[in-house]
Amino acid sequence: MLTGLWQVADLEREGPIDVEAAAAAMDAYSQAGFTTFDMADHYGSAEEIAGACASRAPHRDGDLQLLTKWTPAPGAHTPATVREAVRRSLDRLRADTIDLLQFHAWHYADPSWLDCLFTLQELKDEGLIRHLGLTNFDAVHLDMVLHTGIEVVSNQVSFSLLDGRAAGAMTEVCLEHGVQLLAYGTLAGGLLTERWLGADDPGADGVRTWSEMKYRRFVEATGGWDRLQTLLRAVRSVAEKHGVSMANVAARAILDRPAVAGVIIGARLGRSEHIADNLRLSSLRLDDDDRETLAAAGGALDPVPGDCGDEYRRPPYLTAAGDLSDHLDELPSPYPVRSGSGGRTRVDSGTMWEDLAGYCRAVRTGDRIAVSGTTATHGDRRIGGDDPAAQTHYVIDKIEGAIEALGGRLEDVVRTRVFVPELADWEPVARAHGRRFGDIRPANTLVQAGLIGSGYRVEIEAEARVGRSRGNVPE
Structure with missing residues (x-):
């Protein structure tokens, strides 16, 4: 005790x-x-x-x-x-x-x-x-x-x-x-x-x-x-x-x-x-x-x-105050946002490949956010070790952070594409994807493909649509 x-x-x-x-x-x-x-x-x-x-x-x-x-x-x-x-x-x-x-x-x-x-x-x-x-x-x-x-x-x-x-x-x-x-x-x-x-x-x-x-x-x-x-x-x-x-x-x-x-x-x-x-x-x-x-x-x-x-971290906030007001004022943007041409905004996550290949982690045009193929990379480190599920969860964290920085939420994702180099990893990767997207249900494709970089078990790209009205779409 x-x-x-x-x-x-x-x-x-x-x-x-x-x-x-x-x-x-x-x-x-x-x-x-x-x-x-x-x-x-x-x-x-x-x-x-x-x-x-x-x-x-x-x-x-x-x-x-x-x-x-x-x-x-x-x-x-x-x-x-x-x-x-x-x-x-x-x-x-x-x-x-x-x-x-x-x-x-x-x-x-x-x-x-x-x-x-x-x-x-x-x-x-x-x-x-x-x-x-x-x-x-x-x-x-x-x-x-x-x-x-x-x-x-x-x-x-x-x-x-x-x-x-x-x-x-x-x-x-x-x-x-x-x-x-x-x-x-x-x-x-x-x-x-x-x-x-x-x-x-x-x-x-x-x-x-x-x-x-x-x-x-x-x-x-x-x-x-x-x-x-x-x-x-x-x-x-x-x-x-x-x-x-x-x-x-x-x-x-x-x-x-x-x-x-x-x-x-x-x-x-x-x-x-x-x-x-x-x-x-x-x-x-x-x-x-x-x-x-x-x-x-x-x-x-x-x-x-x-x-x-x-x-x-999310409602309902079971804290003394019933919210996070006693703990923090606001959550800063996970990544810095930069303006681009044609009204575009983008975020970079700081991986070496973004500068090398000339791309960003995610870009927003209008109500659409496109997230690049993302691996479990943080700086020069691989997150999640050699575990495919742990890597998948970190990849989704990065995707969520990029989308949030550009004004969206993970719930706005309408499409994901998942790439695994070893087909034997499909189930732990899919289960991790299901745990995070089970209530969101985006369109999804999972394929076997070679990945660039050593030790990566999964790569995911995503698309989100922000603030779209459901209109008369039936439940």
């Missing part, structure tokens, strides 16, 4: 926190055996508090594990700015090495997130980062990162009896690559506890903390308050059987899942602590009947839409 410090930022809405007093509150957790703490660069003064705690006796010998995150603003970052961010966290933590640095990417269609990860890998190699992790990555892009060779050991995602997205493709990717999951939201901001059993829906104005605001949106997405109550009754029945709290049951149910290395339980330092209750988790063992009871209640919920982390 990890102790989460997200709520430090929430507490600071009421005013500054006494860092030394909060560090002493952390001490109470560590003395009980909870020596791993999770935080982020944007969790208020959480890193400073953790650094103050780690510098106190008896922790100077490094008995604490301090896990933090870097959540950069979207857009380009130089190696110098990445290093500066890591150094800032090190200074706050009063440490020479970050035990686990977890990286968040806002927009996969903007390839600058990869540049950040490559620099973080270099800083890991230098020893400034002991382990490198991700947070809120979906299964496709976790798989892509791993096939690219970035040494990631964990992914921190929402995972609870209310939100089971991580039990699907995410768990499969983790088991394939030996990556561990760190589960947050396991108690759904406290909604999966006795306090809310039998309670009336407080409504959007009746929840107080950021956690409650956020996870009440999860309740709405999964079918509403009555279905939550059905789940709570199931959790209580299991808790009463074992003589433990509902929180213990909710946490143990996720901790027992494949690939889960830890669950993160939030602490409101100096305000609301549950150390004695948390200690009971280590002795709780759920049996098959318990799991069946919980599964039956969970099966009545609507699935949370999308994959892990999608709540930060």
Whole structure:
């Protein structure tokens, strides 16, 4: 069990926190055996508090594990700015090495997130980062990162009896690559506890903390308050059987899942602590009947839409604010846009072949966007390693970024052409294409053809029509 410090930022809405007093509150957790703490660069003064705690006796010998995150603003970052961010966290933590640095990417269609990860890998190699992790990555892009060779050991995602997205493709990717999951939201901001059993829906104005605001949106997405109550009754029945709290049951149910290395339980330092209750988790063992009871209640919920982390990338935004206004102002264009002759606009992606052969990544004339044949190339790197599916997903990310830069969306694509050098790769490539275009259904052709460049398993070109009215076309 990890102790989460997200709520430090929430507490600071009421005013500054006494860092030394909060560090002493952390001490109470560590003395009980909870020596791993999770935080982020944007969790208020959480890193400073953790650094103050780690510098106190008896922790100077490094008995604490301090896990933090870097959540950069979207857009380009130089190696110098990445290093500066890591150094800032090190200074706050009063440490020479970050035990686990977890990286968040806002927009996969903007390839600058990869540049950040490559620099973080270099800083890991230098020893400034002991382990490198991700947070809120979906299964496709976790798989892509791993096939690219970035040494990631964990992914921190929402995972609870209310939100089971991580039990699907995410768990499969983790088991394939030996990556561990760190589960947050396991108690759904406290909604999966006795306090809310039998309670009336407080409504959007009746929840107080950021956690409650956020996870009440999860309740709405999964079918509403009555279905939550059905789940709570199931959790209580299991808790009463074992003589433990509902929180213990909710946490143990996720901790027992494949690939889960830890669950993160939030602490409101100096305000609301549950150390004695948390200690009971280590002795709780759920049996098959318990799991069946919980599964039956969970099966009545609507699935949370999308994959892990999608709540930060597309509607419905299941955040405290219900949108991204608390996190960022806007998403910059994935690629710079240039004007051409005849009213054309174009984007380049920076590959060596664009200048060599005199073409652009994509060009827009009127409502039509044409995207050149695109491989899994980023700068001088091949993304996705030798895996055809991972390469395909990155190719589609590049296509999406080019179309977005020119004012369109991936949903505007009306035609794709897919080229594979090895016919044996058709199925993983087609499945990846289907995962991204399954609801869009453009016209498509897949052919076997030789590709220029070493190691490329797929090339795709696309056409999009932007802003066209459906008119009287029948559904």
